[in-house]
Amino acid sequence: MRTATRQMKLSAYLVGTGMHVASWRLPQALPGASIDIDYYKKLARTAEKGKFDIAFLADSLAINEVSHPNILNRYEPITLIAAMAGATERIGIVATASTSYIEPFNLARLLMSVDHISKGRAGWNIVTTRDLSGNTARNFGAEEHLEHGFRYRRATEFLEVVLGLWDSWEDDAFIYDKESGVFFDRSKLHRLQHKGEFFSVEGPLNIARSPQGRPVLVQAGVSDSGQELSSRVGEVIFSIKYDFDDAKAYYDAFKNKVAAAGRNPEQVYILQGISPIIGSTDEEAREKRNQLESLIPEETGIGFLSDYFHGFADLSGFSLDDRAKDAGLDRLPMTKTDYLKHQPIISRINPTLREVYSLLTGSFSGDHLVGTPEKIADTLEHWFRHRAADGFMLMAPSLPDGLEDFVDHVVPILQKRGLFRTEYEGTTLREHLGLPFPVNRYV
Amino acid sequence: MRTATRQMKLSAYLVGTGMHVASWRLPQALPGASIDIDYYKKLARTAEKGKFDIAFLADSLAINEVSHPNILNRYEPITLIAAMAGATERIGIVATASTSYIEPFNLARLLMSVDHISKGRAGWNIVTTRDLSGNTARNFGAEEHLEHGFRYRRATEFLEVVLGLWDSWEDDAFIYDKESGVFFDRSKLHRLQHKGEFFSVEGPLNIARSPQGRPVLVQAGVSDSGQELSSRVGEVIFSIKYDFDDAKAYYDAFKNKVAAAGRNPEQVYILQGISPIIGSTDEEAREKRNQLESLIPEETGIGFLSDYFHGFADLSGFSLDDRAKDAGLDRLPMTKTDYLKHQPIISRINPTLREVYSLLTGSFSGDHLVGTPEKIADTLEHWFRHRAADGFMLMAPSLPDGLEDFVDHVVPILQKRGLFRTEYEGTTLREHLGLPFPVNRYV
Structure with missing residues (x-):
């Protein structure tokens, strides 16, 4: 069933009018997209037309x-x-x-219910909810955010329980013998009997288990405890790195952790988040990016950044077109996870405050991902072949066009280069990913 | 939009091969139906073909x-x-x-998410989970079942919170003004700030709210605290009574409670659960019932009943064809809710143990509901016109045939008699039921 050569994995991050905070203001945007079911169905069909995994x-x-x-x-969700x-x-x-x-x-x-409803196509992106x-x-009902270590201890036990419950029924437990009146084999029904720190x-x-056994486990794993957990159980890992060296270092380190956990690193896929902006020329793509950035209202942007950096940087008197370093944002003693994650790129490219705002609200399109379909395919191929990524999470700055352009113009190039499937080979998500069917623990 | 005359409401209870515990053994039954998504979609489309409300x-x-x-x-679900x-x-x-x-x-x-996904067609059947x-x-994580009064106190506060959260956004909160960059009106976003005994x-x-405002609230309300809650908030009430007098008494008493709670009794619909068995002749229908009952395995049936009546009646030596009164089941000092609910009919018709088992596991087809489509339509019309019910919950003993037969043969008679719609008049569940759009509490 599987093609012999290593294939790129692609996932489409679907969110209303797109990742960019001002994308709803684009002339063609449907501002109510985030609550429009027909719109979401169409996005999913577009991604499927592009043979995306996810x-x-x-x-x-x-x-x-x-x-x-x-x-x-x-x-x-x-x-x-x-x-x-x-x-x-x-x-x-x-x-x-x-x-x-x-x-x-x-x-x-x-989750198991949707895995059945989809006939074995579901996955669970496990988060513990950062909530500063x-x-x-x-x-x-809680007064304060749950502390990070507590959340990960709870998450670890939570996963044990969920994985255990998913094995309650062996795959051949249901006999359906109309003649004898025996519906199922009682020896193939199992009680977990879990008693732990958090759950009983x-x-x-x-x-019962689904056509793919159980949903695929997806994780971000940014923090150390997050990486600890995801290296032990994650099957698809979602990361965002803004340049090749960072991505490569993360990839190598994470795969080592997977191996150290006794798992096969080839069956854990690292997807790097990308926010490409596609144009028929590089110039057209850059103009698209500028159009998006210009739609951030001055007051909203500065207001957000002032709140975000409160106590660390004073942004009064600055405008969104000023540079990060002029406002001193490149080396603050802040410990917020997203700041720490973004600090290297702020320091390296000295973006405008407008770009810092986009970055902190989920969308940043670096120069290597702004341009023609060929340029973008070149970047992805480079990252993929040199193992800085096993595939990509397409976080389109604007939707549906950011997904449609990618499917229509970038995917065919990746296919032509033999990097990506031209047709689905299996029917379940595990089959798309080349992950084995998980054996029930009681067998 | 609404027809002037009072119209029957119909709901189809969809559960695998049907309500009867042995329905999966019927020759035509698909024993894996309860986990077959295509089967469920077909059931829903059949009910929709029959213009069912629910x-x-x-x-x-x-x-x-x-x-x-x-x-x-x-x-x-x-x-x-x-x-x-x-x-x-x-x-x-x-x-x-x-x-x-x-x-x-x-x-x-x-729940609000599916109400949006369905464009305003969702309802919530509120239960507190009996768990003896x-x-x-x-x-x-609990060692023992939650006590009844505790569950209802929690349910009452739970509903306050849910209804409050559903009003978080006023209906015109989203402005989507691309020009000014204003996405929503901050004065129309509300925090509930609930602090109570169980929840904060x-x-x-x-x-946000859905096209019908919020999901329709459905409740069974068997116990006193259940009826107390459902008379204050329930919009559709689900009850099971096996004869007209019981149903009529329940109907009158419940509508009085609704009025006493300051609500309009005409906008609370009582649906009586029915398990009709339809034949081209009464004799054919009776044979169908006998076929179903005969599929209960002797050992399973007696085993279930022995467990159920443990400490109250000794069933050793009895067979499923013996009568309830011979085993002393008609007047036991048991306080189980379902026994109390069924005790009058056990006492009145002295069913076989086979029928007692069917009754306790969800399906009992009294003589008035076993017969030709005309006979069944007559029974329903009688109950409806004399206000023992505003409509019916079709709990077909076997599926899909029990629903298909009802839609093909009983519904057309009800329609011809002017008791039931021939076409949907609105698009939301509230519109089908003639319930007003609920006004947001903050308006």
């Missing part, structure tokens, strides 16, 4: 007045992928869900 | 070796209705979800 849905459990417009009013399953036939569909604010029995069930402001905690769960789960 | 999904949060075969391995939404266009879709084992923020979000064995509690929830919810 359509990916992010999530958060709290909003406030300065949240990204595309997350203020949006679908809960598990119900959304259940709906997208019916609008597609082959593409994998991955929903983000946090381990911090739900019971493992409920989440195990919701405590916004999320206050939606769930008896089982069994009231749903 | 396709209804029950639920439970635990199973054991003696559970009904159709609930051992089945979809989580909210994800299932998300998938069914895409396979249908008009019919309302109602999922059961318990208030006892999930955070209100999560459930508010899941403690099976469910042990899947959620700040809000806002990260999803």
